[in-house]
Amino acid sequence: xxxxxxxxxxxxxxxxxxxxxxxxxxxxxxxxxxxxxxxxxxxxxxxxxxxxxxxxxxxxxxxxxxxxxxxxxxxxxxxxxxxxxxxxxxxxxxxxxxxxxxxxxxxxxxxxxxxxxxxxxxxxxxxxxxxxxxxxxxxxxxxxxxxxxxxxxxxxxxxxxxxxxxxxxxxxxxxxxxxxxxxxxxxxxxxxxxxxxxxxxxxxxxxxxxxxxxxxxxxxxxxxxxxxxxxxxxxxxxxxxxxxxxxxxxxxxxxxxxxxxxxxxxxxxxxxxxxxxxxxxxxxxxxxxxxxxxxxxxxxxxxxxxxxxxxxxxxxxxxxxxxxxxxxxxxxxxxxxxxxxxxxxxxxxxxxxxxxxxxxxxxxxxxxxxxxxxxxxxxxxxxxxxxxxxxxxxxxxxxxxxxxxxxxxxxxx
Numbered sequence: 388x389x390x391x392x393x394x395x396x397x398x399x400x401x402x403x404x405x406x407x408x409x410x411x412x413x414x415x416x417x418x419x420x421x422x423x424x425x426x427x428x429x430x431x432x433x434x435x436x437x438x439x440x441x442x443x444x445x446x447x448x449x450x451x452x453x454x455x456x457x458x459x460x461x462x463x464x465x466x467x468x469x470x471x472x473x474x475x476x477x478x479x480x481x482x483x484x485x486x487x488x489x490x491x492x493x494x495x496x497x498x499x500x501x502x503x504x505x506x507x508x509x510x511x512x513x514x515x516x517x518x519x520x521x522x523x524x525x526x527x528x529x530x531x532x533x534x535x536x537x538x539x540x541x542x543x544x545x546x547x548x549x550x551x552x553x554x555x556x557x558x559x560x561x562x563x564x565x566x567x568x569x570x571x572x573x574x575x576x577x578x579x580x581x582x583x584x585x586x587x588x589x590x591x592x593x594x595x596x597x598x599x600x601x602x603x604x605x606x607x608x609x610x611x612x613x614x615x616x617x618x619x620x621x622x623x624x625x626x627x628x629x630x631x632x633x634x635x636x637x638x639x640x641x642x643x644x645x646x647x648x649x650x651x652x653x654x655x656x657x658x659x660x661x662x663x664x665x666x667x668x669x670x671x672x673x674x675x676x677x678x679x680x681x682x683x684x685x686x687x688x689x690x691x692x693x694x695x696x697x698x699x700x701x702x703x704x705x706x707x708x709x710x711x712x713x714x715x716x717x718x719x720x721x722x723x724x725x726x727x728x729x730x731x732x733x734x735x736x737x738x739x740x741x742x743x744x745x746x747x748x749x750x751x752x753x754x755x756x757x758x759x760x761x762x763x764x765x766x767x768x769x770x771x772x773x774x775x776x777x778x779x780x781x782x783x784x785x786x787x788x789x790x791x792x793x794x795x796x797x798x799x800x
Contacts, residue, residue, distance in 0.1 A: 419790030425776040430707035432758035434700040440618030442691040444609035452593040465585040469576040478572040487565040494558035501551040508544035580608040619673040627699040639692040652677035707761035740775040
């Protein structure tokens with residue numbers, strides 16, 4: 388019986404020791420801060436500046452009315468393609484035709500008066516020449532006073548003819564003006580393009596602009612053969628952008644579809660400079676950047692909202708670390724330096740936490756361009772190294788020598 392009891396006790400002891408060893412091993416496996424890690428590899432990185440704005444046509448012409456009248460005939464619809472010189476609409480011309488008729492009648496009358504004055508001048512010159520010839524033969528028959536009177540009549544006839552000629556010129560100008568006004572009742576396309584806005588209907592009266600009234604904007608024609616995207620770029624990003632930089636463009640109306648383009652214009656002055664801002668206002672300083680879309684088959688319209696990712700730098704096959712992995716620590720003081728002092732201010736150093744044998748070491752790195760998710764690393768780490776890649780709060784709290792364990796599961800800060 389005693390022998391059996393000893394055996395049972397021995398078995399229990401072995402079980403207890405085994406359980407303790409298992410618990411200790413489990414504790415070893417679960418010790419350390421739980422983090423995400425990532426192995427360093429070569430990547431293709433692209434640095435972009437993201438900005439939003441709107442679509443616009445390369446050229447847009449607003450057609451306004453220069454005369455007041457009712458629309459008698461509307462020959463185009465909004466969205467219709469038109470050719471340069473094509474008739475778009477007509478206004479009622481009656482009052483302008485009447486004005487042409489009145490001025491033409493007055494011009495005819497003025498010309499008749501001019502013809503009469505030309506005849507009067509011709510007669511006065513003949514009379515003068517006849518008297519001069521007679522006086523040359525006989526000074527008694529024709530006196531000097533008669534000759535002077537004849538010369539006066541010629542001078543008066545010349546003056547009267549000149550006045551008549553001015554009158555004809557004035558009435559000719561009136562006719563030309565009336566004809567021009569009449570021609571303005573017919574609207575023609577100023578260029579090839581698409582009617583992107585139509586603001587009138589048949590029977591509607593259009594008016595001319597005045598100092599206090601802009602007048603009627605009849606329609607807008609846009610040249611959509613070239614489409615531009617105008618975006619607003621923050622002042623801190625403008626220096627990185629150059630003419631010719633490529634861009635990926637997303638237009639809200641087309642969902643996830645991406646368009647390509649390139650930078651064709653960079654504004655030289657701010658859209659809303661400080662000099663135009665109200666006192667105490669601190670609005671963002673943005674610059675206008677224009678991108679030209681590559682040819683595509685999409686039906687685009689002016690004013691559509693768009694977002695552009697402008698590629699400012701690109702790198703192929705470079706070391707990359709997750710953006711979240713990069714952190715800042717104070718540099719380690721060189722206590723062995725002859726001029727070392729505890730009061731010396733220490734600079735901040737960018738770096739990552741490298742993982743080796745379950746512990747981390749802060750390693751300073753030199754950073755290149757910033758991609759969408761990764762930083763380019765110029766020095767400090769190598770391909771195959773493992774770094775802590777999250778969560779952010781854990782990285783902030785890490786110190787040299789901390790024990791960590793890697794997990795592929797989501798980690799809660």
